[in-house]
Amino acid sequence: MLKEAIEYVVGLKNRKEIVAVDSRTWIDTDLEEVTDYVAKPFQISTLTGLVAYIKSNYDKQQDEFMIQVVSPTKVKLLGKLNAQQDRDRYVVVEAIIPEFSFDSFYDTESLNIKLQSMFVENVDRDIILQAIGNISEESVKNVGDDGTSQSVEIRQGIKKNEVLVPNPVNLAPYRTFVEVEQPESQFVFRMKDGPRGAIFEADGRTWRNQAILNISNYLKKELENEIENNKVHIIA
Structure with a gap:
């Protein structure tokens, strides 16, 4: 008799009833909500891949x-909110960018290579390359510094010339998607x-806002038809 009573009580505890409240569904015994399935994201590395995925409707x-x-x-x-105020997460796109340590001193050979491979070509980049590409050990002692700019003595053939390195310099490192x-x-x-x-970075990282705007503009151009048909909405 006692065994049957225990089994009856355990059965009551294990019984789970479904309760619907305001279009949301709960399991009443432990207040666990029955939620809709949401998509888990897969990761890619390019904006081109994201555009292709959306257009393919794969x-x-x-x-x-x-x-x-x-x-x-x-x-x-992302998808739209469901009844539980959650949303599908289809894709996460993370850019692969080269690693450059700002605020760290490199030997001139390493800095020369990094400037050529990790920075977009422009006038100020070429001035720095000229300075560090021809500077010699003894000429560093002849650096003239007014607190803002520096001048270094470089070798050009058999001659030595002084080159002024202006500060600040305008550079464009690869810091966002290549597209x-x-x-x-x-x-x-x-x-x-x-x-x-x-x-050393000297713009308070305001470049990030421009990079985000560039990404948004790229996607708007590539997904123009989808945006016009209200298939895609961009938040930046």
């Missing part, structure tokens, strides 16, 4: 898409014994 989604430009290196493709224009911003270039050089 997974046959019927909902509208929302593109969230999170940062210069991250974009998300969009790399934002140009101000940096301070400094040199010291070694010889070594360093590049």
Whole structure:
């Protein structure tokens, strides 16, 4: 008799009833909500891939898409809110960008290579390359510094010429997706014994806003038809 009573009580505890409240469904015994399935994102690395995925309608989604430009290196493709105020997360796009340590001094050979491979070609980049590409160990001792700009003595053939390195300099490192224009911003270039050089960010990171705008404009152009048909909405 006691065994049957215990089994009856346990059965009551294990019984789960479904309760609907305001179009949301709950399991009453533990207040666990029955939620809709949401898509888990897969990751890609290019905006081109994101555009191709949306246009292909590969997974046959019927909902509208929302593109969230999170940062210069991250974009998300999301769905609409469901009854639980959650949303599908279809794709996360994260840019692959080269690693450059701003505020750190490099030897001139390393800095030369990094400037050529990790920065967009422009006038100020070429001035820095000229300075560090021809500077010699002994010429670093002849650096003239007025607190803002520096001048260095470089070798050009058998002659020695003094080159003024202006500060700040306008440079465009690869810091966002390759499909969009790399934002140009101000940096301070400094040199010291070694010889070594360093590049310091000097714009308060406002370049990030321009990079986000560039991403948004690129997506608006590539997805013009989808936007006009209210298939895609972009938030930046």
